[in-house]
Amino acid sequence: MVDLTETQKEILQAEGHQLVTGGPGSGKTTVSILKAAKIAHEDLKPGQHILFLSFARATVSRVLEAIDEESAITREERRRIEVDTYHSFFWRILKTHGYLVGFPRRMTILTPPNEAIALSSVRSGYKAAKKLSDAEKAEKRAKEEAERIRLATEEGKVCFDLFAGRVATLLHGSEKVRSLISTMYPYIVLDEFQDTSADQWRVVQALGASSTLIALADPEQRIFDFIGADPERLNHFTAAFAPTVHDLAGDNHRSKGTEIALFGNDILTGKFRQNDYKGIDCALFESNPNQAYASLVGQVLQARKRLIETGRSDWSLAVLVPTKKMTRMVSDILREPFGNIPPISHTAAVDMEGPILAAEIIAFLLQQRGHERCFDEFVELMCSYFHGRGGTAPTKGDMDEAMRFRKALSKWNECLAKGRATPGNSVLQGTYAVHQAIAALTFTGDPDVDWISVRDVLDGGACERLKNVAKDVRNVRLLERGTQLRQGLAQDWRDVGSYGNALAITRQSFVQEHFATAHKPESGVVVMNMHKAKGKQFDEVVIFEGWPKRFKGEVVANPDRIVSGNVHIGVMAQARQNFRVSVTRAKVRTTIMTPRDDVCVLLRPEPA
Numbered sequence: 001m002v003d004l005t006e007t008q009k010e011i012l013q014a015e016g017h018q019l020v021t022g023g024p025g026s027g028k029t030t031v032s033i034l035k036a037a038k039i040a041h042e043d044l045k046p047g048q049h050i051l052f053l054s055f056a057r058a059t060v061s062r063v064l065e066a067i068d069e070e071s072a073i074t075r076e077e078r079r080r081i082e083v084d085t086y087h088s089f090f091w092r093i094l095k096t097h098g099y100l101v102g103f104p105r106r107m108t109i110l111t112p113p114n115e116a117i118a119l120s121s122v123r124s125g126y127k128a129a130k131k132l133s134d135a136e137k138a139e140k141r142a143k144e145e146a147e148r149i150r151l152a153t154e155e156g157k158v159c160f161d162l163f164a165g166r167v168a169t170l171l172h173g174s175e176k177v178r179s180l181i182s183t184m185y186p187y188i189v190l191d192e193f194q195d196t197s198a199d200q201w202r203v204v205q206a207l208g209a210s211s212t213l214i215a216l217a218d219p220e221q222r223i224f225d226f227i228g229a230d231p232e233r234l235n236h237f238t239a240a241f242a243p244t245v246h247d248l249a250g251d252n253h254r255s256k257g258t259e260i261a262l263f264g265n266d267i268l269t270g271k272f273r274q275n276d277y278k279g280i281d282c283a284l285f286e287s288n289p290n291q292a293y294a295s296l297v298g299q300v301l302q303a304r305k306r307l308i309e310t311g312r313s314d315w316s317l318a319v320l321v322p323t324k325k326m327t328r329m330v331s332d333i334l335r336e337p338f339g340n341i342p343p344i345s346h347t348a349a350v351d352m353e354g355p356i357l358a359a360e361i362i363a364f365l366l367q368q369r370g371h372e373r374c375f376d377e378f379v380e381l382m383c384s385y386f387h388g389r390g391g392t393a394p395t396k397g398d399m400d401e402a403m404r405f406r407k408a409l410s411k412w413n414e415c416l417a418k419g420r421a422t423p424g425n426s427v428l429q430g431t432y433a434v435h436q437a438i439a440a441l442t443f444t445g446d447p448d449v450d451w452i453s454v455r456d457v458l459d460g461g462a463c464e465r466l467k468n469v470a471k472d473v474r475n476v477r478l479l480e481r482g483t484q485l486r487q488g489l490a491q492d493w494r495d496v497g498s499y500g501n502a503l504a505i506t507r508q509s510f511v512q513e514h515f516a517t518a519h520k521p522e523s524g525v526v527v528m529n530m531h532k533a534k535g536k537q538f539d540e541v542v543i544f545e546g547w548p549k550r551f552k553g554e555v556v557a558n559p560d561r562i563v564s565g566n567v568h569i570g571v572m573a574q575a576r577q578n579f580r581v582s583v584t585r586a587k588v589r590t591t592i593m594t595p596r597d598d599v600c601v602l603l604r605p606e607p608a
């Protein structure tokens with residue numbers, strides 16, 4: 001067990017609502033878990049639990065792991081601590097009481113890929129977000145919201161974006177539900193409280209009426225302004241609940257013996273106290289893809305070597321990049337590095353809409369039903385993939401592609417109806433050939449083997465779009481040992497001797513996967529967007545940003561930078577906080593990779 005600091009001890013002793021603040025690695029999560037165990041031991045009545053609410057499943061798994069490591073916590077106390085995400089907690093409330101806010105009794109979750117499909121026709125009517133005026137943005141938002149509400153109330157398909165607002169309305173409107181929840185959870189810990197959105201805050205206000213709240217926050221790790229976090233949120237909490245306030249301030253237990261935390265603080269002010277910081281490396285690279293990626297691969301290999309040499313098996317190395325696009329690019333490079341460097345095994349936190357819809361296509365093909373409209377359904381699933389794979393930003397190209405396939409299909413069917421040959425130049429010829437090839441496969445009953453044999457046919461077939469599906473689906477980790485999907489498919493085979501329900505099983509396992517919390521925190525090499533690193537910790541971190549593209553010596557584009565365009569505008573508070581969060585995820589070392597000819601503006605000292 002750790003030796004608690006004086007402030008941590010005070011937190012354990014204090015009663016009533018609490019606000020615990022402190023910098024990265026200052027021990028907020030740790031002390032709140034010990035506090036939860038103490039409450040479980042001393043204050044809870046039979047049947048009651050203490051609820052630990054967090055934003056992301058990844059944070060949940062880190063907290064669960066921390067609970068497991070705390071040998072001072074008994075099994076019974078552990079059982080009384082319920083760690084959950086806001087999403088999953090809200091869904092539980094909506095499922096039982098949603099009818100109070102106009103939802104039908106039978107509801108299903110509209111997962112992000114299916115939400116993307118449902119909203120794609122609204123969204124594709126607008127230009128890219130950057131080019132929209134404020135009025136257009138508001139109009140687009142209102143139309144999206146209206147469609148979400150229609151889907152929920154008329155069809156019972158509820159998407160995540162509606163959860164917080166509806167639960168807030170429900171709790172404020174029903175004293176009965178409020179007290180039901182508070183009886184079940186008399187104490188609630190709110191992790192990363194600085195990032196609470198307006199709707200989530202309304203929920204918290206209602207919960208705090210009868211439950212005791214413990215909010216954990218670092219105002220300077222606030223990185224979700226773009227979805228409604230508010231710099232005033234901590235003041236709202238203080239005004240509403242008059243909590244005792246405990247500040248763990250600059251304590252740093254995560255990267256003890258290094259100056260990573262100090263460097264993180266200096267990023268906030270732009271005034272660097274030292275030339276070198278222990279635990280921080282700056283690696284410059286040349287501004288062209290070959291050399292940039294070669295430098296990255298070199299740094300990743302060196303870091304991996306250092307970590308393997310520690311002899312531990314649970315080491316972790318995060319490669320953090322500024323954009324989603326770069327997450328994919330870096331993942332592709334690590335999968336197939338140049339020359340004779342073998343693939344660098346890693347996981348990548350890419351957007352899952354495309355991969356999930358691609359998995360649905362594979363699942364559909366596994367069903368091999370060969371019924372009359374089978375090919376039509378297959379093409380329709382491909383069109384859904386085009387509609388949904390762009391997530392919140394469907395591209396015009398994808399929308400056009402879906403239209404083209406639908407048109408081609410009706411022409412195809414017209415020919416068949418008239419007993420004529422299908423058009424030789426149809427875009428569907430390749431698609432049809434692949435469909436036939438898969439229908440002719442003989443499956444083994446081993447979901448892994450069969451899944452991969454379908455994927456291989458897509459990959460090697462004559463349809464370019466299906467090759468993309470094969471590529472996208474590689475990002476799906478659902479077939480790993482013990483997963484819901486793998487078990488479901490194997491069971492299906494045992495029950496009916498085929499994968500007759502593969503599509504339904506796949507859809508269901510993604511919903512369950514979304515709510516599952518029994519995941520281990522990431523280990524090995526992981527690639528992710530800087531925003532996703534919040535609340536996590538790794539042994540080493542490599543931060544890798546984009547570089548300026550020049551033509552005749554002039555910068556013509558400067559994409560994928562930590563600060564947009566790498567230009568110095570105003571105080572850049574959000575960019576500084578975001579960068580600091582990334583830098584301080586490391587326990588031992590953070591390597592920052594920035595282009596030699598255009599070093600990140602946040603690393604240049606502020607003019608005095």
Ligand SMILES: Nc1ncnc2c1ncn2[C@@H]1O[C@H](COP(=O)(O)OP(=O)(O)OP(=O)(O)O)[C@@H](O)[C@H]1O
Nearest residue numbers: 002003004005024025026027028029030253254535
């Ligand atoms: N008093 C302490 N003595 C030694 N180690 C500690 C102490 N408190 C916490 N730690 C350790 O320090 C690390 C960081 O702690 P923790 O995750 O609780 O910080 P945090 O404030 O929640 O961080 P962040 O806001 O960056 O997510 C953990 O590995 C934890 O076990």
